[in-house]
Amino acid sequence: MSRFVDRRPNGRHKSAVNRQRFMRRFKKQIQEAVREAISGRSIKEVDESGEKITIPAKDISEPTFSYGEGGVRNIILPGNKDFIPGDLIRRPSHGGGRGGSQASNSAQEGMDDFVFEISKEEFLDLFFEDLALPNLVKTQVAKIPSFKSVRAGFTQDGTPANINVIRSLKDAIGRRMALSAPKKKEIEALEKELDTLLEISKDSPRINEIREKISVLKKKIENIPFIDPFDLKYNYRVRRPMPTTQAVMFCLMDVSGSMDEAKKDIAKRFFILLYLFLSRTYESVEVVFIRHHTSAKEVDEEEFFYSRETGGTVVSSALELMKEVMVARYPTSDWNIYAAQASDGDNWNNDSPRCKDILINDILPFVQYFAYVEIMPRHHQSLWEAYITVKEQCPQFAMQNIEDVKDIYPVFRELFKRQEISSG
Amino acid sequence: MPKRKDHIISRSSEWTYELLLRYDKEISRIAESYKLDTYPNQIEIINAEQMLDAYSSVGMPLGYSHWSFGKQFLNVEKSYKRGYMGLAYELVINSNPCIAYLMEENTLTMQALVIAHACYGHNSFFKGNYLFKTWTSPDSIIDYLVFAKNYVAQCEELYGIDTVEEILDACHALMNHGVDRYKRPNKISLQEEKARQAKRAEYLQTLVNELWRTLPSKKNREQAEEETRFPEEPQENILYFVEKHAPLLEPWQRELVRIVRKMAQYFYPQRQTKVMNEGWATFWHYTIINQLFDEGLVNNDFMMEFLHNHTNVIYQPPFESQFYSGLNPYTLGFTMFCDIRRICENPTEEDQKWFPDIAGSNWVETLDFAMRNFKDESFIAQFLSPKVIRDLKLFSILDDENREDLEVTFIHDDDGYRNVRQLLSENYNLGNQEPDIQVFNVDRKGDRSLTLRYTQRNHRPLSDSTQEVLKHLYTLWGFPVKLEMLSEDGKVQLLYQCPPKKEGQESSN
Numbered sequence: 055m056s057r058f059v060d061r062r063p064n065g066r067h068k069s070a071v072n073r074q075r076f077m078r079r080f081k082k083q084i085q086e087a088v089r090e091a092i093s094g095r096s097i098k099e100v101d102e103s104g105e106k107i108t109i110p111a112k113d114i115s116e117p118t119f120s121y122g123e124g125g126v127r128n129i130i131l132p133g134n135k136d137f138i139p140g141d142l143i144r145r146p147s148h149g150g151g152r153g154g155s156q157a158s159n160s161a162q163e164g165m166d167d168f169v170f171e172i173s174k175e176e177f178l179d180l181f182f183e184d185l186a187l188p189n190l191v192k193t194q195v196a197k198i199p200s201f202k203s204v205r206a207g208f209t210q211d212g213t214p215a216n217i218n219v220i221r222s223l224k225d226a227i228g229r230r231m232a233l234s235a236p237k238k239k240e241i242e243a244l245e246k247e248l249d250t251l252l253e254i255s256k257d258s259p260r261i262n263e264i265r266e267k268i269s270v271l272k273k274k275i276e277n278i279p280f281i282d283p284f285d286l287k288y289n290y291r292v293r294r295p296m297p298t299t300q301a302v303m304f305c306l307m308d309v310s311g312s313m314d315e316a317k318k319d320i321a322k323r324f325f326i327l328l329y330l331f332l333s334r335t336y337e338s339v340e341v342v343f344i345r346h347h348t349s350a351k352e353v354d355e356e357e358f359f360y361s362r363e364t365g366g367t368v369v370s371s372a373l374e375l376m377k378e379v380m381v382a383r384y385p386t387s388d389w390n391i392y393a394a395q396a397s398d399g400d401n402w403n404n405d406s407p408r409c410k411d412i413l414i415n416d417i418l419p420f421v422q423y424f425a426y427v428e429i430m431p432r433h434h435q436s437l438w439e440a441y442i443t444v445k446e447q448c449p450q451f452a453m454q455n456i457e458d459v460k461d462i463y464p465v466f467r468e469l470f471k472r473q474e475i476s477s478g
Numbered sequence: 479m480p481k482r483k484d485h486i487i488s489r490s491s492e493w494t495y496e497l498l499l500r501y502d503k504e505i506s507r508i509a510e511s512y513k514l515d516t517y518p519n520q521i522e523i524i525n526a527e528q529m530l531d532a533y534s535s536v537g538m539p540l541g542y543s544h545w546s547f548g549k550q551f552l553n554v555e556k557s558y559k560r561g562y563m564g565l566a567y568e569l570v571i572n573s574n575p576c577i578a579y580l581m582e583e584n585t586l587t588m589q590a591l592v593i594a595h596a597c598y599g600h601n602s603f604f605k606g607n608y609l610f611k612t613w614t615s616p617d618s619i620i621d622y623l624v625f626a627k628n629y630v631a632q633c634e635e636l637y638g639i640d641t642v643e644e645i646l647d648a649c650h651a652l653m654n655h656g657v658d659r660y661k662r663p664n665k666i667s668l669q670e671e672k673a674r675q676a677k678r679a680e681y682l683q684t685l686v687n688e689l690w691r692t693l694p695s696k697k698n699r700e701q702a703e704e705e706t707r708f709p710e711e712p713q714e715n716i717l718y719f720v721e722k723h724a725p726l727l728e729p730w731q732r733e734l735v736r737i738v739r740k741m742a743q744y745f746y747p748q749r750q751t752k753v754m755n756e757g758w759a760t761f762w763h764y765t766i767i768n769q770l771f772d773e774g775l776v777n778n779d780f781m782m783e784f785l786h787n788h789t790n791v792i793y794q795p796p797f798e799s800q801f802y803s804g805l806n807p808y809t810l811g812f813t814m815f816c817d818i819r820r821i822c823e824n825p826t827e828e829d830q831k832w833f834p835d836i837a838g839s840n841w842v843e844t845l846d847f848a849m850r851n852f853k854d855e856s857f858i859a860q861f862l863s864p865k866v867i868r869d870l871k872l873f874s875i876l877d878d879e880n881r882e883d884l885e886v887t888f889i890h891d892d893d894g895y896r897n898v899r900q901l902l903s904e905n906y907n908l909g910n911q912e913p914d915i916q917v918f919n920v921d922r923k924g925d926r927s928l929t930l931r932y933t934q935r936n937h938r939p940l941s942d943s944t945q946e947v948l949k950h951l952y953t954l955w956g957f958p959v960k961l962e963m964l965s966e967d968g969k970v971q972l973l974y975q976c977p978p979k980k981e982g983q984e985s986s987n
Contacts, residue, residue, distance in 0.1 A: 056506065058499070062525050069531045075543055077548070121939070128901045130805070130874050133871050168549070
């Protein structure tokens with residue numbers, strides 16, 4: 055008698071570990087493929103899908119001792135139609151129709167490159183790894199809950215900022231009334247007695263005695279504090295997870311002649327990282343691309359990354375434009391504003407102080423975060439110097455000199471840290 | 479068995495446990511009437527995803543972890559998702575009890591077909607065929623797999639995934655040359671395996687130490703060459719030789735070699751009996767389901783679906799078709815078993831001449847005899863009849879690289895039958911499919927190099943991956959590895975060595 059077992063509820067994904075082993079083994083090739091994919095995707099598409107990965111056949115083959123082509127072979131084939139012994143057949147060209155009786159599928163597939171797909175999550179993981187993101191941050195970028203404080207009644211302690219004045223004063227009045235009530239009654243009684251005494255005789259020693267008593271009592275009432283720590287009531291707030299609504303991200307990039315493809319690629323990753331971070335925090339993220347050389351222009355992503363310009367560089371033009379766009383379309387009451395600027399550091403010398411002024415006065419007060427990367431291994435120029443003074447004054451400003459994609463993350467360190475504190 | 483009318487088991491194509499049990503009961507009854515001797519069945523219902531998993535671990539439910547299985551998984555998953563390939567309806571494991579997987583997506587008819595095919599066809603083949611009886615231990619295989627999986631995992635923990643992977647990769651490359659073709663292995667259980675593993679590690683190491691006790695010294699070199707070779711006789715099982723004699727392997731590495739070798743050995747009978755095994759199972763599902771129909775237990779709809787699937791399974795595209803990928807083992811095996819039955823029941827004059835021993839004999843006994851005592855190579859040599867050659871229109875082609883054209887040598891005519899049969903049988907000899915490469919010598923007194931010898935036949939060259947395999951062998955052996963070729967004219971020539979010599983060393987091929 056056979057035994058039937060239903061295995062469907064358990065033991066799925068037994069090959070998951072083997073799949074991981076595979077990914078581990080071919081990490082280099084997979085990472086390379088991911089890198090290529092990143093440069094081919096638009097910023098907003100980065101986290102939308104997985105990716106098809108191709109690994110060269112020679113890297114993935116599992117060699118065995120086997121025969122090569124050639125020598126003498128006897129092949130048995132089915133389906134003879136009109137051959138008779140002695141017939142000669144033109145040797146088929148390589149690859150086509152050459153089938154021994156044992157031609158196996160695996161051997162044929164082995165000739166091709168190995169193609170497989172990775173999931174969206176795996177794709178992002180690899181992207182983050184490329185950027186050397188610390189694990190903590192990875193999970194945050196992957197999922198950041200945002201919170202909103204909501205009133206939930208009153209509490210006895212808290213910070214002065216949260217004192218509820220009306221409630222506290224009401225309590226104070228109550229306390230004062232409660233504490234003074236018996237004394238007031240006593241005073242009332244004494245005053246009555248005094249009135250009676252005064253009618254009978256004005257010289258009674260008792261009169262002064264009573265007057266004294268009344269004034270002591272009145273003093274006592276006066277001494278009851280107007281407000282006591284006991285009276286203080288604070289607003290009580292609980293943190294309720296809330297999706298923050300919307301954010302706008304400004305991408306500013308120098309597209310003058312000195313920014314080559316490699317630098318633009320690094321810049322793109324920098325923008326992608328900020329975008330991923332924002333898209334996890336906000337329900338909707340708009341991206342504004344502003345490119346500049348001597349004058350700035352708002353463009354679409356395609357033009358932003360792929361069209362070339364030559365000429366000098368005036369960074370302030372981009373900042374001016376950003377300011378204008380901000381004022382016109384993104385009021386701070388409705389929008390969380392982030393900005394990322396990438397440049398190779400070139401600027402007209404006279405322009406750098408101007409940039410500093412615009413940043414400090416017109417931009418930084420309204421943005422959540424402004425990150426600047428200078429993609430240039432060589433010495434810094436006036437823009438860097440100017441920005442350093444900005445950084446000293448404004449905590450929401452971050453800057454970093456980068457030569458490699460791995461240097462990008464530190465720019466965001468502060469940003470991630472702040473998020474961590476406010477959400478954790 | 480009395481014929482019953484109008485006892486149709488089911489009319490819908492949805493399966494339920496009750497129905498599966500009914501079918502199993504009837505199929506089992508019929509199988510028994512034909513004296514099919516089977517292990518008890520354990521039939522497991524799984525979904526498509528689990529079938530993918532099972533597939534990629536070579537059908538083994540508990541394989542150790544390795545990237546190559548992941549590769550296999552991705553491959554199967556890809557073709558499955560794109561719809562290039564349906565999944566096998568069934569997977570069966572040579573164990574006791576015999577574990578068979580049924581996919582939940584199958585219709586009731588398919589489940590019945592699979593039960594007949596796997597649980598009674600393959601199962602009885604596993605239990606009866608001499609190769610399986612000699613080489614595999616269905617009682618302990620699951621335990622051994624568990625042992626191997628845990629052992630590999632433990633090694634990975636102790637020595638790192640990369641180190642373990644390096645050894646396993648190397649062993650996999652030599653897997654086909656890691657089987658004993660003639661010697662008989664011992665059967666042991668998991669407990670014994672564990673207990674013996676520790677002892678074995680120690681003992682093996684002392685053996686190796688013994689072998690390498692003499693330090694190499696240059697003075698003795700010439701003298702050494704005159705000494706007897708080691709091994710005295712060439713060794714066909716390269717992995718076994720490595721396990722026992724590689725000088726630098728740690729005990730745990732030897733155990734890994736052994737695990738891979740055991741797996742290779744376990745699968746060896748399956749590779750040698752593909753045609754017979756599938757033919758046998760197909761013959762029995764066909765015979766049993768037809769009897770269900772004759773007994774009135776299944777209706778016409780059921781049979782239509784069954785025949786549709788059965789015909790797909792045994793379809794043989796002709797050689798010039800774009801779908802041709804070799805002889806279909808199901809077709810060849812099924813046709814041959816049906817033919818043997820025909821020869822027994824209705825022999826022609828031709829059969830009397832070609833198969834005097836079996837013509838007119840009891841077909842059940844004759845089939846049983848054929849199933850038990852042959853492998854593909856000898857099965858074809860013994861039983862491939864002129865009629866099957868005619869039905870399949872088999873013909874042979876000589877492919878000689880020195881000649882411009884291919885030549886048709888034999889076809890399905892009186893002159894051709896014996897030759898076609900002979901050549902086809904040779905094609906199924908695993909020894910012919912794989913190059914004959916054996917351990918030939920170890921330079922014990924000199925540089926400790928290991929020499930393999932390829933005995934060439936039919937002027938056939940080795941493939942491009944040979945050098946890669948040598949690199950893997952070098953990883954295991956730890957000292958230089960050479961591959962020389964004994965040509966058909968008796969000349970010996972060095973083909974490859976690893977690591978390669980720095981000066982312009984001859985490297986033919």
